[in-house]
Amino acid sequence: MSSDLTAWRGRLAGLVPAAVLEDAQAVARHHAAAVWSCLTEPGDGVAGALISEMGAVEALDVAVRDADTGNAAVDAGRRRWRARWGTVDDAFDRARHVRASLIVPGSAKWPAAVEDLGIHSPHALWTRGDAEALRRDGSALALVGARAATAYGEHVTAELATQLSHRGASIVSGGAYGIDGMAHRACLAAGGVTVAVLAGGVDRAYPAGHADLLGRIAGGPGVVVAEVPCGTAPTKWRFLQRNRLIAALSRATVVVEAGWRSGSLNTAGHAAALGRPLGAVPGPVTSAASAGCHRLLREYDARCITSADDAAELYGGTDTSGSMSPDRTDDRTRVLDALSIRSPRTPEDVALRAGFAPEEARGLLAVLELEGRARRGPDGWRRSASPG
């Protein structure tokens, strides 16, 4: 075990805060989560359920040991997970090489919002840039759309991203050509915080033509993030799973332009499934690039978004929005971010995650309870299901 620990520390060195390396349990937890991200495809519910049941460290022991468990799904999982065992070292090497960071559930910088994905939430996140940007989920707006964007779509995207950045929203998108790229670019130009969620590893620019853009995002205060480890190529499946992550990291999702079968509709579907507000920008009915948006308006009851005001309303109005509301303090936002919808947490745990003294956390939890945004249960505190 102590030789394992030494190896794990070596793998994690530079990827996690130095304090983590001093704590044997934290090392095991970070290492196991990172390894899980190497062994699984995004959204592997069997792994998610196993980890949810026993924690990443013990679940990993089950995954790598020689004996079958007798649970058919887990044993099938073990075979596919162990087939990737040889990729783990390379993933850590590549991450260290590009100075990526690793954040895992329970890390101070872990975005609690992704846990709304339940057993499909990511095991770990690999980042380049300022991972703090991921915890701005109270004010994070996903602006997504087609790669084959029109001049109209790019114009509207630039307007929305600029104006929403000025209002303090962070802009989440997928780093692709077209709408995504314009959303990131306009946000950067406005001095805003933007989050690029990639379908492949953060060590590789995809698309290659966006290497410079992704580099500028990683330069901060934004972040480039992926749940797959470095060295991973994007695949169709990973793009679809990446879309669920965009939706989960954002308080609301707006589709600016999308063809009838665009992947952006997949992101919209994830937002709707998560109960997150969904908006669509209309366009000419003669434009194929707007057909998907009109479909969202008609079939998914998306809000019709024509301006930054409309998009801001998606957050639930000024009374409930995160950084867009003067009456919601950063302290409360930090406590809210430290809560999960799914897993109850003690005030001590919340204090640790949010960086408060326990008595401070208790006071803030009480305020959030009064506001209906946190619930106290027998096992601890949870975030209320409806954002607000």
Place this chain on the structure above:
Amino acid sequence: MSSDLTAWRGRLAGLVPAAVLEDAQAVARHHAAAVWSCLTEPGDGVAGALISEMGAVEALDVAVRDADTGNAAVDAGRRRWRARWGTVDDAFDRARHVRASLIVPGSAKWPAAVEDLGIHSPHALWTRGDAEALRRDGSALALVGARAATAYGEHVTAELATQLSHRGASIVSGGAYGIDGMAHRACLAAGGVTVAVLAGGVDRAYPAGHADLLGRIAGGPGVVVAEVPCGTAPTKWRFLQRNRLIAALSRATVVVEAGWRSGSLNTAGHAAALGRPLGAVPGPVTSAASAGCHRLLREYDARCITSADDAAELYGGTDTSGSMSPDRTDDRTRVLDALSIRSPRTPEDVALRAGFAPEEARGLLAVLELEGRARRGPDGWRRSASPG
């Protein structure tokens, strides 16, 4: 009285079917309704209530006699109605001069759908062309929009009007420049039936630049219609009231382009108030001409209309639409058109209005009852409130 009758016959000659002139009661009824349309502004609820209570003939006696009634609203009405007494002869003269027709409640050609306006329904309708077009309300779609239309709006209007005409819908609009004019023009070009509802008298082309277009509509099989008598100039109030008539004459209303404060939103509001389906065509959010449509999508829950299919769906699908449904026979449509939501009618009355023998009408009423489209009450039959 008999000298009155002679005078009335003289006024009505040429404006009503010859058979009406043979029937003293019918003469009195047509004449009184026509006079009411001369004495009142559209939507005069005091006149509407009085007529609804005692019938047009007796109500007119109350209006013109010397003694006050003691009812303050009616007596105030009497003063404003009598002030117009001198205009009546001229209105009839002008109507005969342009070979207009007069249809009144109870006429075979009266469109029952307008009675959903209750005491605000028109007292009479003056028409040029084939008034039968007004009774196609089961398949009548209002296509309306801004005078200041863009090339985009006109293109979409032409597409919708053409395709819906080919499917058997009639197109109702306001005869104005822009969207309205294009709707009429495309419907004519497609060989369809179009209804132009004017805010002024049917003897005057408004706008003057549409004299030829309105003439072609009146050439049939469409119709130009107004509730104000000939010689009446359009006013702001009459435009707004005209909009309620467009909505009432149509089974559904679609706004193609409208500015933020366009009069078309008024038509849309009337459609919504009448419980008629409302649609709006989206456009570029950068186009002021689409701002009103986006407002309808956002605030009025209008359906997003991107194609003739979407517009046809507004009728309630193929199961419930009028001429667009192969399983709804013309006979049943005629009986349905002869029913009112408000006033119960005997099978004999329905038979007369729809042009059937009483036993035929009874059979068709029973079918409509089974379909949930007509209701039998103690006083007679009514149309079910929800179109379908």
